[in-house]
Amino acid sequence: MVSMKAVVKIVLLAAALSLSACSSWVYRIDIPQGNFLEQKDVDKLRIAMTKEQVVFVLGNPVAANPFDHDTWHYFYALRGGRGNNFEKRLVVEFKDDRLVNISGDFDKHPDFDKPLDI
Structure with missing residues:
Protein backbone atom coordinates (compact mmCIF):
# COMPACT_ATOMS: atom_id res chain seq x y z
CA MET A 1 0.00 0.00 0.00
CA VAL A 2 1.16 3.54 -0.76
CA SER A 3 1.96 5.67 2.24
CA MET A 4 0.38 9.06 2.81
CA LYS A 5 3.80 10.78 2.53
CA ALA A 6 4.31 9.31 -0.94
CA VAL A 7 0.88 10.54 -2.08
CA VAL A 8 1.61 14.04 -0.75
CA LYS A 9 5.00 14.08 -2.53
CA ILE A 10 3.41 13.00 -5.81
CA VAL A 11 0.69 15.65 -5.53
CA LEU A 12 3.24 18.38 -4.71
CA LEU A 13 5.48 17.29 -7.58
CA ALA A 14 2.55 17.31 -10.02
CA ALA A 15 1.48 20.77 -8.81
CA ALA A 16 5.01 22.15 -9.17
CA LEU A 17 5.36 20.76 -12.69
CA SER A 18 2.00 22.10 -13.79
CA LEU A 19 2.71 25.58 -12.39
CA SER A 20 6.08 25.80 -14.13
CA ALA A 21 4.43 24.92 -17.44
CA CYS A 22 1.95 27.78 -17.04
CA SER A 23 4.61 30.45 -17.45
CA SER A 24 4.66 29.86 -21.20
CA TRP A 25 0.89 30.32 -21.33
CA VAL A 26 0.88 33.75 -19.73
CA TYR A 27 -0.33 36.35 -22.18
CA ARG A 28 2.05 39.27 -22.58
CA ILE A 29 0.75 42.34 -24.37
CA ASP A 30 2.51 44.10 -27.23
CA ILE A 31 3.61 47.63 -26.33
CA PRO A 32 3.65 50.11 -29.25
CA GLN A 33 5.36 53.47 -28.85
CA GLY A 34 5.83 56.42 -31.17
CA ASN A 35 4.54 57.26 -34.64
CA PHE A 36 3.55 54.32 -36.80
CA LEU A 37 4.63 55.25 -40.33
CA GLU A 38 4.23 53.29 -43.51
CA GLN A 39 6.28 53.58 -46.67
CA LYS A 40 3.22 54.84 -48.55
CA ASP A 41 3.06 57.85 -46.19
CA VAL A 42 6.78 58.59 -46.53
CA ASP A 43 6.37 58.37 -50.33
CA LYS A 44 4.12 61.45 -50.19
CA LEU A 45 6.98 63.65 -48.99
CA ARG A 46 8.57 66.02 -51.50
CA ILE A 47 11.42 68.45 -51.26
CA ALA A 48 10.45 72.03 -50.34
CA MET A 49 7.30 70.98 -48.44
CA THR A 50 6.53 73.21 -45.47
CA LYS A 51 6.59 71.93 -41.92
CA GLU A 52 2.80 72.13 -41.82
CA GLN A 53 2.54 69.93 -44.91
CA VAL A 54 4.88 67.36 -43.37
CA VAL A 55 2.81 67.32 -40.17
CA PHE A 56 -0.32 66.82 -42.28
CA VAL A 57 1.26 63.77 -43.98
CA LEU A 58 3.16 62.18 -41.07
CA GLY A 59 1.72 63.70 -37.92
CA ASN A 60 3.73 65.39 -35.20
CA PRO A 61 7.21 64.01 -34.60
CA VAL A 62 7.97 61.95 -31.51
CA ALA A 63 10.98 64.09 -30.69
CA ALA A 64 12.11 67.49 -31.80
CA ASN A 65 15.57 68.68 -30.88
CA PRO A 66 15.16 71.79 -28.68
CA PHE A 67 18.47 73.12 -29.98
CA ASP A 68 17.81 72.36 -33.65
CA HIS A 69 14.26 73.18 -34.76
CA ASP A 70 15.05 72.02 -38.28
CA THR A 71 15.48 68.32 -37.46
CA ASP A 97 11.16 75.89 -42.87
CA ARG A 98 11.24 73.80 -46.06
CA LEU A 99 11.91 70.06 -46.31
CA VAL A 100 15.40 69.32 -47.66
CA ASN A 101 16.13 65.68 -46.75
CA ILE A 102 14.87 62.51 -45.11
CA SER A 103 16.90 59.59 -43.82
CA GLY A 104 16.40 56.47 -41.76
CA ASP A 105 14.72 53.11 -42.27
CA PHE A 106 12.46 54.22 -45.11
CA ASP A 107 13.28 54.57 -48.80
CA LYS A 108 13.15 57.94 -50.53
CA HIS A 109 10.54 58.04 -53.24
CA PRO A 110 12.07 58.53 -56.73
CA ASP A 111 10.07 61.77 -57.05
CA PHE A 112 11.25 63.16 -53.69
CA ASP A 113 13.47 65.74 -55.41
CA LYS A 114 10.58 67.10 -57.50
CA PRO A 115 8.73 69.84 -55.59
CA LEU A 116 4.93 69.71 -55.49
CA ASP A 117 4.69 73.08 -57.24
CA ILE A 118 5.87 71.58 -60.53
Whole structure:
Protein backbone atom coordinates (compact mmCIF):
# COMPACT_ATOMS: atom_id res chain seq x y z
CA MET A 1 0.00 0.00 0.00
CA VAL A 2 1.16 3.54 -0.76
CA SER A 3 1.96 5.67 2.24
CA MET A 4 0.38 9.06 2.81
CA LYS A 5 3.80 10.78 2.53
CA ALA A 6 4.31 9.31 -0.94
CA VAL A 7 0.88 10.54 -2.08
CA VAL A 8 1.61 14.04 -0.75
CA LYS A 9 5.00 14.08 -2.53
CA ILE A 10 3.41 13.00 -5.81
CA VAL A 11 0.69 15.65 -5.53
CA LEU A 12 3.24 18.38 -4.71
CA LEU A 13 5.48 17.29 -7.58
CA ALA A 14 2.55 17.31 -10.02
CA ALA A 15 1.48 20.77 -8.81
CA ALA A 16 5.01 22.15 -9.17
CA LEU A 17 5.36 20.76 -12.69
CA SER A 18 2.00 22.10 -13.79
CA LEU A 19 2.71 25.58 -12.39
CA SER A 20 6.08 25.80 -14.13
CA ALA A 21 4.43 24.92 -17.44
CA CYS A 22 1.95 27.78 -17.04
CA SER A 23 4.61 30.45 -17.45
CA SER A 24 4.66 29.86 -21.20
CA TRP A 25 0.89 30.32 -21.33
CA VAL A 26 0.88 33.75 -19.73
CA TYR A 27 -0.33 36.35 -22.18
CA ARG A 28 2.05 39.27 -22.58
CA ILE A 29 0.75 42.34 -24.37
CA ASP A 30 2.51 44.10 -27.23
CA ILE A 31 3.61 47.63 -26.33
CA PRO A 32 3.65 50.11 -29.25
CA GLN A 33 5.36 53.47 -28.85
CA GLY A 34 5.83 56.42 -31.17
CA ASN A 35 4.54 57.26 -34.64
CA PHE A 36 3.55 54.32 -36.80
CA LEU A 37 4.63 55.25 -40.33
CA GLU A 38 4.23 53.29 -43.51
CA GLN A 39 6.28 53.58 -46.67
CA LYS A 40 3.22 54.84 -48.55
CA ASP A 41 3.06 57.85 -46.19
CA VAL A 42 6.78 58.59 -46.53
CA ASP A 43 6.37 58.37 -50.33
CA LYS A 44 4.12 61.45 -50.19
CA LEU A 45 6.98 63.65 -48.99
CA ARG A 46 8.57 66.02 -51.50
CA ILE A 47 11.42 68.45 -51.26
CA ALA A 48 10.45 72.03 -50.34
CA MET A 49 7.30 70.98 -48.44
CA THR A 50 6.53 73.21 -45.47
CA LYS A 51 6.59 71.93 -41.92
CA GLU A 52 2.80 72.13 -41.82
CA GLN A 53 2.54 69.93 -44.91
CA VAL A 54 4.88 67.36 -43.37
CA VAL A 55 2.81 67.32 -40.17
CA PHE A 56 -0.32 66.82 -42.28
CA VAL A 57 1.26 63.77 -43.98
CA LEU A 58 3.16 62.18 -41.07
CA GLY A 59 1.72 63.70 -37.92
CA ASN A 60 3.73 65.39 -35.20
CA PRO A 61 7.21 64.01 -34.60
CA VAL A 62 7.97 61.95 -31.51
CA ALA A 63 10.98 64.09 -30.69
CA ALA A 64 12.11 67.49 -31.80
CA ASN A 65 15.57 68.68 -30.88
CA PRO A 66 15.16 71.79 -28.68
CA PHE A 67 18.47 73.12 -29.98
CA ASP A 68 17.81 72.36 -33.65
CA HIS A 69 14.26 73.18 -34.76
CA ASP A 70 15.05 72.02 -38.28
CA THR A 71 15.48 68.32 -37.46
CA TRP A 72 12.53 66.12 -36.54
CA HIS A 73 12.71 62.50 -35.41
CA TYR A 74 9.95 60.02 -36.05
CA PHE A 75 10.35 56.73 -34.20
CA TYR A 76 8.18 53.67 -33.81
CA ALA A 77 8.91 50.70 -31.59
CA LEU A 78 6.82 47.64 -30.94
CA ARG A 79 7.90 45.57 -27.97
CA GLY A 80 6.30 42.22 -28.57
CA GLY A 81 5.03 40.25 -25.62
CA ARG A 82 6.79 37.16 -26.90
CA GLY A 83 10.09 38.98 -27.49
CA ASN A 84 9.61 39.87 -31.16
CA ASN A 85 10.62 43.55 -31.31
CA PHE A 86 10.25 45.94 -34.23
CA GLU A 87 11.69 49.44 -34.73
CA LYS A 88 11.55 52.03 -37.51
CA ARG A 89 13.14 55.49 -37.61
CA LEU A 90 12.80 58.51 -39.87
CA VAL A 91 14.75 61.76 -39.60
CA VAL A 92 13.26 64.75 -41.41
CA GLU A 93 15.46 67.78 -42.06
CA PHE A 94 14.37 71.31 -42.90
CA LYS A 95 16.15 74.47 -44.01
CA ASP A 96 14.32 77.80 -43.88
CA ASP A 97 11.16 75.89 -42.87
CA ARG A 98 11.24 73.80 -46.06
CA LEU A 99 11.91 70.06 -46.31
CA VAL A 100 15.40 69.32 -47.66
CA ASN A 101 16.13 65.68 -46.75
CA ILE A 102 14.87 62.51 -45.11
CA SER A 103 16.90 59.59 -43.82
CA GLY A 104 16.40 56.47 -41.76
CA ASP A 105 14.72 53.11 -42.27
CA PHE A 106 12.46 54.22 -45.11
CA ASP A 107 13.28 54.57 -48.80
CA LYS A 108 13.15 57.94 -50.53
CA HIS A 109 10.54 58.04 -53.24
CA PRO A 110 12.07 58.53 -56.73
CA ASP A 111 10.07 61.77 -57.05
CA PHE A 112 11.25 63.16 -53.69
CA ASP A 113 13.47 65.74 -55.41
CA LYS A 114 10.58 67.10 -57.50
CA PRO A 115 8.73 69.84 -55.59
CA LEU A 116 4.93 69.71 -55.49
CA ASP A 117 4.69 73.08 -57.24
CA ILE A 118 5.87 71.58 -60.53
